[in-house]
Every structure is written in C-alpha cells, then in structure tokens.
Amino acid sequence: MLTTTIEIFVMAIGAGVVGSVLGLGGGIIIVPALTILFGVSMRTAVAASTVSIIATSTGAAVAFLRDRLTNTRVAMWLEMGTSAGALSGALIAGYLHQRFLYILFGLLLAYSGYNMFRTRKAELPGEVVPDRLSKKLNLAGSYYDRMLGKRVEYQVTRTLPGLVLMYFSGAAAGLLGIGAGIFKVPAMDQVMRMPFKASTATSNFMIGVTAASGAVVYFARGDVKPLVAGPVVLGVLLGAVVGARLMVRLKTSTIRKLFIPLIVYTAIEMIYRGVRG
Numbered sequence: 001m002l003t004t005t006i007e008i009f010v011m012a013i014g015a016g017v018v019g020s021v022l023g024l025g026g027g028i029i030i031v032p033a034l035t036i037l038f039g040v041s042m043r044t045a046v047a048a049s050t051v052s053i054i055a056t057s058t059g060a061a062v063a064f065l066r067d068r069l070t071n072t073r074v075a076m077w078l079e080m081g082t083s084a085g086a087l088s089g090a091l092i093a094g095y096l097h098q099r100f101l102y103i104l105f106g107l108l109l110a111y112s113g114y115n116m117f118r119t120r121k122a123e124l125p126g127e128v129v130p131d132r133l134s135k136k137l138n139l140a141g142s143y144y145d146r147m148l149g150k151r152v153e154y155q156v157t158r159t160l161p162g163l164v165l166m167y168f169s170g171a172a173a174g175l176l177g178i179g180a181g182i183f184k185v186p187a188m189d190q191v192m193r194m195p196f197k198a199s200t201a202t203s204n205f206m207i208g209v210t211a212a213s214g215a216v217v218y219f220a221r222g223d224v225k226p227l228v229a230g231p232v233v234l235g236v237l238l239g240a241v242v243g244a245r246l247m248v249r250l251k252t253s254t255i256r257k258l259f260i261p262l263i264v265y266t267a268i269e270m271i272y273r274g275v276r277g
Helices: 002-022 027-037 042-066 072-092 098-118 132-137 159-176 181-191 196-221 226-247 252-276
Strands: 141-145 150-154
Touching: 002 027, 002 042, 002 181, 002 196, 002 226, 002 252, 027 042, 027 226, 042 196, 042 226, 072 159, 072 181, 072 196, 098 181, 098 252, 132 159, 141 196, 159 181, 181 196, 181 252, 196 226, 196 252
Parallel strands: none
Antiparallel strands: 141 150
C-alpha cells in the first residue's frame, strides 16, 4: 500500500508540472493514470482529479500572480461564461446525444490545434487592436518575460466571442466530463490574441474557481477517498509550484510544442468516442 501511495504521489508531481505549465490542471493525466495504472474507480479518480485541480491552481497562482502573468480581469470576465456553461451542461446532459457533441468539440479542438501549429514559432501575438468592450473593461495587461528579457505589453480583442467560447467550454466540461482548460487556452490564445504565457497562467487561475464548485459535490457524495486524493493533491501541489517556476523560463514556442500533442490527442479521442457511439 505504501509503494502504491508513493507511486501515485510521483505521478501527481508530473501531472502538476504539466498542468501548471500548460494551464490544464493535470486532470488529463491523473484520471487515466489512476484508472488504468492503479485500478481506481472512475468516480474516485475524477473526484481526486477535481480536488487536485484546486491544488494546481493554488500552487501555480502564487508564482503567476507575483510575475503578473495572470490577467485577473480577463479571468473574471470569462469565468462568467464558463460557470454559466457548466451549469447549462449539467442541466441538459440527460437530454442531448453525446455522440454528436464529442464529434463537434473534437473537430473544434482539431481546428484550434491546427491554428496553434501554424503559429508554433511565434513568441508573441503581434499587433492586436483592442475592441470597445476590452477597452471599457480595461483588459489589457503586461508582464516581464524572463526568457525574452523585456516587459511585454499586450491588448485583448474579440472580448464577447471569447465569453461565448468560454460558455461552450464550460458546457463541454459539464456535458462530457472533460477539463475546460483544453478549450480555455486556445480561446484566449487564438481568439482573444493574448500571449500564450498569459493565456496558460490565466487558465490556471480560472480552473481552480471552476473546480471548487464541483469539488463540493464530490465531497458531499463521499467520492473523495483520502488515501487516493491525499497523495494526488500533495504531489500536484508540489508539481504545480515547480511547473510555475519552469514556465516563466521557457520559450513560448516550447510551451506551444508541448501543448499541441495534448490538444491533438484530446481531439482524436473525442472524435473516436463520437464515431464509436
């Protein structure tokens, strides 16, 4: 039992590093690892993953907020869409055919992955003209990029389409049981034209807020098992702190190259589930 606990802890460290660097929360690694490698039930694995996402967000948020990578104004604006979408997805989950939804969201992810591949060498998004709503909400931001050795000033555009996309990302999370982070980062990067590092840091901040509401339900149902969730949370928290320190020292192009295979894998997996029915 001790050996298994240590192995889960080590796995969680790796998931925390990946989650904080890419803004995904680590659930894309934790759930398959717990169910396939350690024989944990799906409900227990998802519950542990949900609680660990809060740890990822908390651990990474300290470093990202200190470095001003997280755009809290953008996060609060988009969280309205994500929360509303998650609630809608949970309410209508029993009325929609998930096969079509898997294919639709899989194709959207594949398209996002294609666009991300095209811009994989770009460190910054280039000239961005802010829209009227972005100016009104003061969504522009800045941070010091240690890798580039300069302060990056950036604008945010397509504010309303970004909110709409966040609604659908939240709905996807509620309907299909997937992490919304895989949608959030491409939406901020490709649609709202935020720098990729700011997108992943802001996504990390947002997923903690989203996961907190779901964690209450899992605790109430008794799905959170201390012997599983304990080492997962501790490992993810440690990994998130390490990942946050690592991310600020990486090139944006390197982070994109790490993100693209995950988004392509998720897209293929979702389309496969839809086709298989």
